[in-house]
Amino acid sequence: MDQNIQAISDIIDNVRRIFQILHEQSKQVEKNTGLTSPQLWAIKIINENKSINLSELAHRIYLHPTTVVGIVDRLEKHDLVRRTRSRSDRRMISIELTEKGESLVKDSPEVAQGLLAAGLEELPPNQLEEIDRSMKSLVKIFGAQKIPPKLILSSEISLPREKI
Secondary structure, X not given: OXXXXXXXXXXXXXXXXXXXXXXXXXXXXXXXXXXXXXXHHHHHHHHHHOOEEHHHHHXXXXXXXXXXXXXXXXXXXXXXXXXXXXXXXXXXEEEEEOHHHHHHHHOOOOOHHHHHHHHHHOOOHHHHHHHHHXXXXXXXXXXXXXXXXXXXXXXXXXXXXHHO
């Protein structure tokens, strides 16, 4: 029983650490850039690629394309990205940073989701499966199996004056 108590204590401490880093990092991103973490992550991926289509961006940030459309809409509204139609295939739209977006990404902090994804991508399949099983167990403990995962997005982005 003593071993169980220590294991439970360690698990709870680690969950607290995860919530703490996500919360602090999210506040830091919003304070420094005026963006949500998913918006900043999208900008960082666009910057890495110079130009990217919507489905590839969605794939790279592990979100559904319709969710990414909303993120890109908000970024475009604030002149941080622009969409350009291909001349050869009008259905193809590429997304790239504007000068304002490039300036913002230079001084931006790391994004927790990006660090998590990069770290997970380096793990072997058996470790990924173990983490997946453990996370599903935690979700089941909370009774949240049927709750769809969704992003928490601010309704508007308000950039700090010096960034505008």
